[in-house]
Amino acid sequence: MSGPNGDPNLTADDGIIDDEDEFNEEEYAAINSMLDQINSCLDDLEERNDALNGKLHELLESNRQARQEFRAQLTPSRHG
Numbered sequence: 001m002s003g004p005n006g007d008p009n010l011t012a013d014d015g016i017i018d019d020e021d022e023f024n025e026e027e028y029a030a031i032n033s034m035l036d037q038i039n040s041c042l043d044d045l046e047e048r049n050d051a052l053n054g055k056l057h058e059l060l061e062s063n064r065q066a067r068q069e070f071r072a073q074l075t076p077s078r079h080g
Contacts, residue, residue, distance in 0.1 A: 023031070
């Protein structure tokens with residue numbers, strides 16, 4: 001009988017991971033710890049991104065106000 005890919009030397013059960021090969025509790029704990037660290041790093045990046053977005057908004061607003069003031073100085077007064 002041929003195997004799953006037509007190979008006569010393989011059976012359908014070859015290469016399948018048995019339930020016995022699943023992670024043990026220590027491996028799950030290590031994975032959970034790594035995921036917690038990744039989550040913490042992502043939270044930190046999100047906070048930094050939010051802070052940078054706030055600073056960028058302030059800079060853009062300041063720039064807009066400076067341009068308005070500069071234009072006001074260049075435009076001759078119509079009163080007078």
